[in-house]
Amino acid sequence: MRFHLIGAFCVFAIFQLAYSEKKLRQCNSQPYIDLNRIYGGSNARPMEFPHMASLKIRYLNSHICGATLIDDQWVLTAAHCFSRTRAPYNWKIKLGEHSLNNPDSTERDFNVIKVIIHEDYNSQNQLNDIALIKLNQSVDFKTNNHLKPICLADMKFIVRSGYHCVVSGWGKGEKGSVVTDVLQKLDQPLLNYEQCAKAWEGIGWPVTNKHVCVGDLKSQQGVCSGDSGGPVQCRLANGEWMQVGVTSWTTNICTATGYAAVFTQVNAYLDWINKNIESN
Numbered sequence: 001m002r003f004h005l006i007g008a009f010c011v012f013a014i015f016q017l018a019y020s021e022k023k024l025r026q027c028n029s030q031p032y033i034d035l036n037r038i039y040g041g042s043n044a045r046p047m048e049f050p051h052m053a054s055l056k057i058r059y060l061n062s063h064i065c066g067a068t069l070i071d072d073q074w075v076l077t078a079a080h081c082f083s084r085t086r087a088p089y090n091w092k093i094k095l096g097e098h099s100l101n102n103p104d105s106t107e108r109d110f111n112v113i114k115v116i117i118h119e120d121y122n123s124q125n126q127l128n129d130i131a132l133i134k135l136n137q138s139v140d141f142k143t144n145n146h147l148k149p150i151c152l153a154d155m156k157f158i159v160r161s162g163y164h165c166v167v168s169g170w171g172k173g174e175k176g177s178v179v180t181d182v183l184q185k186l187d188q189p190l191l192n193y194e195q196c197a198k199a200w201e202g203i204g205w206p207v208t209n210k211h212v213c214v215g216d217l218k219s220q221q222g223v224c225s226g227d228s229g230g231p232v233q234c235r236l237a238n239g240e241w242m243q244v245g246v247t248s249w250t251t252n253i254c255t256a257t258g259y260a261a262v263f264t265q266v267n268a269y270l271d272w273i274n275k276n277i278e279s280n
């Protein structure tokens with residue numbers, strides 16, 4: 001009898017594990033990113049980044065931050081995007097966005113019903129700069145097969161230089177303009193923790209082992225304001241693309257040389273993400 005009970009418990013536990021594994025795996029690890037046209041920052045093709053979302057102030061329809069679709073009803077972004085207000089009704093999410101100024105046939109609007117900011121987010125030094133957004137309804141992937149959740153890097157992903165990574169966002173490309181119209185993509189190398197900590201030593205906020213950084217320390221291109229909350233995704237050795245970081249901060253002079261952009265390291269927060277999705 002005792003054996004049976006334990007047996008039943010084990011079956012249950014295995015089922016639970018398999019279920020959450022399956023949930024995590026319903027993501028798109030093979031986006032058709034056109035690597036030939038990425039260098040130097042360029043317009044993305046429509047739906048080249050089918051997980052990309054725009055977080056907007058609802059009544060102004062104005063883009064504030066990038067974000068990524070990670071599940072049928074959940075979007076991942078940065079906590080600092082909510083410095084104006086945390087109230088869900090002030091926000092909306094647009095999926096399938098390409099041009100901010102022109103309507104795209106791929107666009108889908110969602111209201112926000114929950115904003116979950118990391119409990120240990122510190123607005124003074126931007127530690128734990130991560131947040132989850134619950135949409136007012138699930139994305140119907142059958143009728144919207146152009147929308148796809150991004151895969152998140154798992155615990156096995158080790159940050160080191162050499163990975164091929166891509167950042168995407170509507171952040172300002174040129175002086176004077178706050179955001180660009182069409183979604184931009186930029187090829188950027190991943191830096192290891194030491195390289196990044198060194199680049200910011202004594203001038204930036206603290207860089208910890210829960211950060212990842214990207215940047216070509218010799219070039220003048222990189223992420224900028226308006227890109228916040230968006231992803232850096234990297235290609236693993238097996239060819240799969242994973243979101244590795246959430247854009248957090250960089251210098252406010254986006255064309256300065258020698259600065260690496262700092263991202264919240266996604267796999268350091270996987271437990272937090274899963275726990276919140278399951279309990280909300």
Ligand SMILES: *[C@@H]1O[C@H](CO)[C@@H](O)[C@H](O)[C@H]1NC(C)=O
Pocket residue numbers: 109110111136137
């Ligand atoms: C969710 O929000 C969108 C955008 O405002 C709206 O069109 C849709 O009807 C809402 N869905 C539900 C279930 O309330």
